[in-house]
Amino acid sequence: MAIYRAPLRDMQFVLHELLNVESTLTALPGYQDANRDLIDSVLEEAAKFAQEVLFPLNRSGDEEGCTLVDGKVTTPKGFKAAYDQFREGGWTGLDCDPTYGGQGLPKTLGFPISEMNVSANMAWSMYPGLSHGAYAAIHAHGSDEQKATYLPPLVDGSWTGTMCLTEPHCGTDLGLIKSRAEPLGDGSYRISGTKIFISSGEHDLADNIVHLVLARLPDAPRDIKGISLFIVPKFLPADGGVGERNPVSCGSLEHKMGIKANATCVMNFDGAVGYLIGEPNRGMSCMFTMMNAARLGVGMQGLGLNEVSYQSALAYAKDRLQMRALTGPVAPEKPADPIIVHPDVRRMLLTMKAYAEAGRAFSSWLAVLLDVEDRAEDTEQRQDAADLLALLIPVAKAFMTDNGFETTNHGVQIFGGHGFIREWGMEQFVRDARISLLYEGTNGIQAMDLIGRKVLMDQGAKLRKFTKLVHRFCQEQEGRAEMAEFVAPLAALNKQLGEVTMKIGMAAMQNKDEAGAAASDYLRLLGHLVYGWFWARMVAISLPKADEPFYAAKISTARFYYAKLMPETHALIAKLATGAQPLMSLDQDHFAF
Amino acid sequence: MAIYRAPLRDMQFVLHELLNVESTLTALPGYQDANRDLIDSVLEEAAKFAQEVLFPLNRSGDEEGCTLVDGKVTTPKGFKAAYDQFREGGWTGLDCDPTYGGQGLPKTLGFPISEMNVSANMAWSMYPGLSHGAYAAIHAHGSDEQKATYLPPLVDGSWTGTMCLTEPHCGTDLGLIKSRAEPLGDGSYRISGTKIFISSGEHDLADNIVHLVLARLPDAPRDIKGISLFIVPKFLPADGGVGERNPVSCGSLEHKMGIKANATCVMNFDGAVGYLIGEPNRGMSCMFTMMNAARLGVGMQGLGLNEVSYQSALAYAKDRLQMRALTGPVAPEKPADPIIVHPDVRRMLLTMKAYAEAGRAFSSWLAVLLDVEDRAEDTEQRQDAADLLALLIPVAKAFMTDNGFETTNHGVQIFGGHGFIREWGMEQFVRDARISLLYEGTNGIQAMDLIGRKVLMDQGAKLRKFTKLVHRFCQEQEGRAEMAEFVAPLAALNKQLGEVTMKIGMAAMQNKDEAGAAASDYLRLLGHLVYGWFWARMVAISLPKADEPFYAAKISTARFYYAKLMPETHALIAKLATGAQPLMSLDQDHFAF
Structure with missing residues (x-):
């Protein structure tokens, strides 16, 4: 069976011994308290939650999936209780702005926690994960009023968020977007169109859902430069709570290969009220400001699944008796040797281990760079961080997810025929991992971004x-x-x-x-x-x-x-x-x- | 959506232009009539069946799966009708011995047909596929009486067969088998034990199921040299039909990653009557005689899924419009260019194409060698064929299925997000392909067999x-x-x-x-x-x-x-x-x- 213990020892090695994050972080304005003790105690608490609350819901969530009845989406049993507990623990606002109720911790801490949550339950982790993206977009580009309205409930998790980009005829090529936004004269807009593949688009975890929607203004250029970003809440905000239902609804749930416990929705916007974020026709650049964190987040999915599959395969390889070592019995008292004695099994285990540990080091470093880019007082230091991130984020997204897919498959292979059987839990990691090579820009798009925009464009x-x-x-x-x-x-x-x-x-x-x-x-x-x-x-x-x-x-x-x-x-x-x-x-x- | 047309033109190229099989086959005793016209007309008929009957049942079969109620297994809608049509067409006995009602055609023909059936519907193809293994074992090792009893209904498809090898604690290491066979004194045995992962172990397609079961005689050595092979029919044969129900039953169906429409059964043998095939304690060598064909059959699964995924991805890549070619618009009249213009998409398509066509050539050559090994009058020619097969069958099994898994994943990737959605059909090929790396000896075991037994053992x-x-x-x-x-x-x-x-x-x-x-x-x-x-x-x-x-x-x-x-x-x-x-x-x- 699949097992999971958060790799705290290795995380500590990476953060403290390899990267010495304490010295970098405590030098950044606002992060003076982010010392080793604080970091370790946060990670230890997060580990407990991932192991004890999320992981036990992973297999059942996959089997049960989400259901849509009369426009309402029900998540699998236990998901809401876990989400409530997550909220109550303050996890939704961990690295969010204290002005809006956040804990104001560095992003550097958020990523190892993401890794744990993905390892424990990737589908569940996508509900708060998407909210964080919406938080970041509104925080960066929203008006003061929008921030005051939307950030506190996103930070405390009573509302969640989505990103509504893809349409049936366009995923990679967002220049083809057809969704329309017509001005209502009062500063708001009427949004119409259909969005697909909307993760966490509708569910029963929160009081309200804040959709961030790419759409075109009436006079907008017909290409990628004519796209604007809108806030379209499921319920219109009213008096610090929710008011009227907005005509945005889940038309259907996708039936998918994996992440079955996450509601992937077709979202219909039938003249829903929306509010422009940032400048007109600048929607893509609003999206780009949070692209680095989002893509690193997907890379973490590759890492998280790599790790849990590795731990499970390792336990199985030490336990499963089959054949004798080529060099002579290692456990002569048993009917056969544990399969970890076989070089080819070790090859797979070590591949899993080597990719997981390097990926953890790499992604933790990038997370530190995100904080440096965000907070460093020295301009050159910020620019260096920004440049390294621009270069390496596509590598993190594609390399880590490709390796995640390869290694979860090694996990299945080590389990032999049992790897193919759902109850053992190993094949779910493969199915869940598969999406990470596709969304947030396919891995081919990451590669084009790397060679074209990031490497060749500046010689x-x-x-x-x-x-x-x-x-x-x-x-x-x-x-x-x-x-x-x-x-x-x-x-x-x-x-x-x-x-x-x-x-x-x-x-x-x-x-x-x-x-x-x-x-x-x-x-x-x-x-x-x-x-x-x-x-x-x-x-x-x-x-x-x-x-x-x-x-x-x-x-x-x-x-x-x-x-x-x-x-x-x-x-x-x-x-x-x-x-x-x-x-x-x-x-x-x-x-x- | 997934599409499929049998690649007849390429099959003809391989069989006639590359391998010139007519000259080889017609020189073998009993295959004088296996000329080009006959081969082509058989393949054309097989193509129609695969395209028109099997392929339309592939997605629905995956969604529906098999069900077990009161010991009876029901296959998905349409499976039985398709099987009946397959039987009526004489396909179950295509390369079987005419003495028992077979058509007596070369094995060389059977493999391209397997490829088509796998492309069209891998899960379905495993019902007749397993029967053929049982046919081959009984034909090679059964007594005259056993042959007369079991071969005609296996050849005409009114009965099907299984291979019962694996037990919960042993898959790779069959020396650990615990199932027991006690002599009943009348020449028959009482078989007791539990077998797992039994493909087509129980179903509603046929009147009877002939299980070939590995078990130990009471005085047998406790290792791999103490295993015997038994025929254990679901119903005991009687008067050319079926009689008493034998206590062998399906305890449960496995819930699997893929091939969901094939019933993968836990089979309980509760003192079921069985009949020894071949010599006592020589069960493994009985199994080995059909290993080459069985392993090549699994290799064909990699090839078949590679091909159908390729065709589907190719059609999508010509149709899906997204972004412009890097070198300038190719379809300026359209909102974007078809994605086949992009080098990275072509990389994936060409990988699929190159592996499929090389795999088809390789496997067809091996199929000819199987016929030569079987029938050639010249001893040296037979020995050369046997040696090349011994060497290359593990390569065919592992290399073709590894490549099949890689290429079906390219198929998903080319479809982008849609590749992850079940209704588009691409992710099923990945899930179905995954088992082919595991069963009939994991690909790691194939590799050990190659380097150890096939390469180094004879210097x-x-x-x-x-x-x-x-x-x-x-x-x-x-x-x-x-x-x-x-x-x-x-x-x-x-x-x-x-x-x-x-x-x-x-x-x-x-x-x-x-x-x-x-x-x-x-x-x-x-x-x-x-x-x-x-x-x-x-x-x-x-x-x-x-x-x-x-x-x-x-x-x-x-x-x-x-x-x-x-x-x-x-x-x-x-x-x-x-x-x-x-x-x-x-x-x-x-x-x-």
Whole structure:
């Protein structure tokens, strides 16, 4: 069966030993109290909630799903009680502005908690998760009145939020949006249109739902520059509570591969009253301001499912007896050896472990950068953080979710036939993980964003900010003989990435398809450079403490990563060298006969 | 939505132009009539059945699943009618012995038909598929009386069959089997025990179900050498029909990730009457005689799902409008370009296409080898076929199903968010494909079988039979300048594989874990050599006809394969070079803290 214990020890290692977040965070205005003790005690409480409240609802939520009757959506048994408990614990406002009732803690804390909640119950975690996005958009772009009206109930969780972007004919290409907003003369608008794939679009957890809706004003340009963002509440706010029902309704629930306990809704806006947020026709840039956090949030889903699948597979591999070790019985007193003795089972377990721990380090660092970007007093420090985030967020989203899908599948494979059976819980992680490669921009779109907007558009300026970090690390470690096995290949990969980038850039100047053709392979190449850097950094910290098993395991896992995962880069570099021609030469009418 | 048309043109290319099966088959005793016209007309009829009867039941079957009430299993609506039609068409006995009512056609024909049936409806295809395994076992090992009793109804499909191997505590390790067989004194046995994961174990399609059950005789050795094979019919045969109900029953149906329309049963044998097949304690070798066909059958599942997912994704990619081509609008009259213009979408489509077509060529060749092994008059020819099959069947099973899982996931990805929604049909292919990596020996077990039993055990003798074929092909093509782009990397990979094999062999002599650690990477390495060989062969045939789009597409797809898929070998070789140490060094107690 699936099991879950929050990986607090590893989280502490990452936050305190690897990243030393206390020193960074307490230097930021407003976060003076974010010291190690506070961080650890918050994480410990969050762990209890994830393990004891959310995880027991994960399988039942998947089996039960959501139901729509007469326009009302019912979430699975126990979901509302868990949500109430989450609210009462103050978790909905953890990193929110104290002005509106939030606890004002750094974002750095929010992400490990997200990881735990996803591990324990991804579908459930999406209800508060989406609210947080709505909070962030209104906080950044709303008027004072909008903030006063909407933020307190979003912060205390009595209301939840959604993002209404996709329409049946457009997901990736939001320039095609058809939903309309007509001015009512009193400053409000009448919103009409149909939105699909609206996560948490309707449910029974909260008193009100605040939809953030992309729509077009009457005179708007017909492309991506003609889209505005509106607040469309399910119930119109009145006297600090809710008033009249707005004509926005859930037309149907999607039947999905996974995240069945999250209500994915078709939302019909039938002339619903809406309020413009930010400037007219600037809806996309409003969305973009919260894109980094949202995409990192999806990356955390890959990580969270990787972790829970790993823990479950590890327990099973130690328990399940099948065959003898190739080198002779390890447990001769038993009818067979536990399957963890088999190299191929270890290969899968270590892949899961190596990706989870590197992903945790990487995402925690990005979370710190989000806080720095937000709060640092030094302009250059803020800009560096913003540039690194712009560059690496697509990597976090795509690399972590691709790896999440791969590793949850290893989890199934380790369970053998039982992995395919629902009651064992392993196949749910695969089905839940699958959406993370699709939404918030497919992983192909992340790759295009990376190579096109983030790397080539500024001639590699942002990229060099990152590769310099790697370079500096390699230089710092040069004198340590025991680091050579990591530093040499890391430095080589760093150099190769630079060369490959140059080649793609030159080729793309002649033919833009060269960038598109390179995108996915390039993203994974950069992903391995990032993870290679983190594994080497973790080794650098662990070597002096290698007599403690925790640190010895870090070194051992790093060696596995360098030996068995990072070599994917050899294939990626070879594929990148072949360019766009092999992809583009076949006429679209000749793909099948 | 998912669509399906049997790829007859490509099947004909493979069977007639690439493999020239007519000349091989008509030279085999009993297959004199298996000429091109006969083959093509059989495939055309099979295509109609798959497209028109099976495919329309695929989504509904998945949604409905099977139900168990009072010991009776009901299959989804339409399944029985389809099965009746299949029987009436004579399909159940296509390649069966005419002595027992079969049509006596070569196995070579059975596999493309399997591919079609899987593409159209994998869950349904498993009902007749399992029967065929039972037929083969009884035909090979049954007494004359057993054959006379069981084969005619299995051949005409009025009875179906199962394979009852797995028990709750043992899947891979059948040496742990506990089911017991006690002699009743009249030559029959009383079978007791519980079997799990029994595909088609109970259902409403046929009058009787013939279970082939592995169990232990009272005095049997306690390991894998103490297992015997028994026929245990649901109803005891009587007067050419069925008589008394045997105490074998379906205790429950598994709730699974996929193949929901196939009844996966827990089967309880409560002192059921059974009949020994073959020699006592030789049950495993009875099973092994049909292992090759069964494993190739599972490989076909990977191929069939790859194909249907490809066709569906291709149609969607031509139809779905989203964004403009990077190089400028391709369909300026439309609001956006069809997504097939995007290099990353083409990368996924071409991956699906390249794996499907290479898999079809490979599996068809193996099917011919099965016929040659079975029927050739020349001993050496039979032995060569047997050796190549022994070597390559694990590759077919694991490489084709791994690729099937990868490609069905590409199909989901191309559909974007819609890929995750059940009604579109794409995610079902992923869920159905997932089991093929697990059953009939997990893909890790295939890899161990390959490196251990098939490659190292005879010091590479079987492997050299294959690499010589590749070498000879490369030599033959040496003079053709236009083949150089394929022959050079193919010959290089062939050589590298030999060197890698030698290294693994040397290392494994010191430490058997070196073989286990290499297994999965080695299998994929050999898989790419096989597919590279087939792609080069297909190019060699296509070059002279390159002015016809069908052949031009073959050449283009081959270039894609060499440019974007075969380079995985660079990673595999690098990983293989690092050996077992990175997998084995971490103490099993230090995987988590």
